[in-house]
Amino acid sequence: MSYSEITSQDIEFLVAQCGADRVYCGDAINEDFCHDELGGINRRPDVMVEVLSTDEVSKIMKYAHDRNIPVTPRGQGTGLVGASVTLHGGIMLNLCKMNHILELDEDNFTLTVEPGVLLMEIGAFVTEHNMFYPPDPGEKSATIGGNINTNAGGMRAVKYGVTRDYVRGLEIVLADGKVMQIGGKVVKNSSGYSLKDMIVGSEGTLAVVTKAILRLLPMPKKMVSLLIPFPELEMAIDMVPAIIRAGSIPTAIEFMERDVILAAEEFLGRKFPDNSADAYLLLSFDGNSIEAIEADYEVVAHACLAAGALDVFISDTEERKEAIWSARGAFLEAIKSSTTEMDECDVVVPRKRVAEFVKYTRELQKKFDIRIRSFGHAGDGNLHIYVLRDQLSQEVWDKKLKDAFECMYSHARELGGQVSGEHGIGYAKRQYLVESIGESGIELMQNIKLAFDPQNIINPGKVAFS
């Protein structure tokens, strides 16, 4: 694909639409906008514009379409696969200032928001109104627009599902500037192809999301967490199907190993409730009656102890829960701070294959003589595996990372897994997506991309097209 270069005329157009104080060029663009959180790619946008309204987005898209200029939408840039980097230059649409909560509809249990609202702001707002927005990705400073575009998952997916399940409707701006409302405040919808589900998880490549109607639930009245130490990871992971079968589905089932806990303790400067065991399951249960929750978790606690768990720590106070979950929330940052550079593999495998996969990454650690750390969602099979550079030279690091990743993605395929559980494909994982779904799968995705965006101007170089 070849695109038009940005000209001074283009800048004038953007300034005329948005004012000079919201249009940034060259060195005036902060270095943060040249990359995301972990993508390993770096490209400065030719121009970055802070948009405030759907109308502005529409006018800019129409202009870019007419002039064949690539446009890359961006939220907080907390992605991990380079999806919000302007690979082909052009315009970066910064949506962070479209950050208003527009409506809480308490009868229909929906919240209408602009895309730049942060996940933590949604959490705080709905809690105040005794409502609950279940998706719970670790990165609370991400925008909801970004969450929708990666179909972000998070820790409560075991019981509550992922972002896709909580998007009822969207307002989108198409490549040619047309504004479209899809879905709505309705609970069911079988009215033609689900455009809404095509946009969710499309990583900003099909259209620009300018508004979202989210589904809420009533806030569960009680939540209890269980931290269960095991002598080894396999034993912990093997419990997961039995835990789910026991009856009430836990809100979360996370696994963690001692070395990651130690890293988190060092990073946070405070102790985890226990660090004596090799492996842990962290469970939470929620509901409306403490008696019902107790009945649920007692069955699980006994089953774990009978299967060889070393203990069961029950956290039912805010303080104790906070101690555990804040450590869990700090794992990524803790691992990151322990090394010079790292890259992540976010595969998802069938639930019962998790232990097998983690064991395999330990073998790779030895095979390639490189540090690998992992934690993740035992309840939904989504792993976060970090390959750490430490003191390796650029050349050795590039080679080892590539070799280790190829082994991991290939092994995940063999186990019936998928390339990404929740972080997406973006730029960084394209190769593995091609290997996973094959040429005909990629071709189909390319056709879908062109169905939305025939000139391929929205966020080119990601997902289906290199």
Add this chain to the structure above:
Amino acid sequence: MSYSEITSQDIEFLVAQCGADRVYCGDAINEDFCHDELGGINRRPDVMVEVLSTDEVSKIMKYAHDRNIPVTPRGQGTGLVGASVTLHGGIMLNLCKMNHILELDEDNFTLTVEPGVLLMEIGAFVTEHNMFYPPDPGEKSATIGGNINTNAGGMRAVKYGVTRDYVRGLEIVLADGKVMQIGGKVVKNSSGYSLKDMIVGSEGTLAVVTKAILRLLPMPKKMVSLLIPFPELEMAIDMVPAIIRAGSIPTAIEFMERDVILAAEEFLGRKFPDNSADAYLLLSFDGNSIEAIEADYEVVAHACLAAGALDVFISDTEERKEAIWSARGAFLEAIKSSTTEMDECDVVVPRKRVAEFVKYTRELQKKFDIRIRSFGHAGDGNLHIYVLRDQLSQEVWDKKLKDAFECMYSHARELGGQVSGEHGIGYAKRQYLVESIGESGIELMQNIKLAFDPQNIINPGKVAFS
């Protein structure tokens, strides 16, 4: 679009693939295959072939693609919008004999099935294994392939969601015969555009589903139903947001009016537990502890009584539940048997607009002097409204039906609703889809259709293209 006519050579090809006893032509094709349950359109397939395997489907699609012959997949033909009628002639792919349950994976909570397995067979099979497949459309003799293709909803959508939420993976055959695996036994997936979600609800127009991996849940241990009479429908519907806010979300919240109950009593030849009130809410609650369920429904029962409900009937025995739910399940057939012909409007509106919409249909009944009956899912805003022909002449019926439908779909749009909650668009509701999503929406859907099927040979004349 123009297609090749079926020739004797084509028949020979099909016979060579499948054997003469599975290929039917002309009058040998049962009249049932010329229409669906309520579509009002009738067209005999040129040839109907009963397929037994993915390989057969693939070979037939490749042949049809090379020869430019339309192919319409079909399950049990229980649809209500003409989606499985061979509007442009050609080949009908009858998938009913691909009806094997292939695998129950108790660790991953998945069931792998062929598309011709009936919903009732899935229900019986998983119950035997103490598992639960939540989607619960009224028509239990539909195939799972049909359910997937309409994104069937059903009564448990309030708490559990719709078919889409229970499809983890699919095997599909594309227009050119390529076989593709999409999704899998994984709980989360952010690996490129969600092809799985594009196929779900596509009414057999994008690809042929030849296998499905369904998500199961553990079977809830207890279920209790509440039948709550109200002096008028508005009062009943107005309770719904409060019921959901009360805490635990009911499995189902149905509304019904006396005239529909009387029709069901007559149709079934047995009494409903109560028929003295004008309107009813029928709720169910499920869970693992009877105490927790009791706590949940007691709050709801008191709230309803305080708001003017006439009584609360609690059904916790199998027998009493059966009496209520079998009547509810017979509503469609009961209404159908009370008239000569009928057509259905399956709009979905925001939950709090349900009463307003039903009231509007009563006004239309007077305005057009035509009998209109309705019932539906108060918990998710999905209404089933039947316009009855009774003794009207063809000409008067056609006119009145058209006028009444235009009013209803237009009013649903004004209320923020969608054309179909669960029955789909097919052939019969295309016009209303166009009015609802506009020219640019339809154009986008057409582009998506062509991304999958550039020659438009799979089930032409439905959803996006007339």
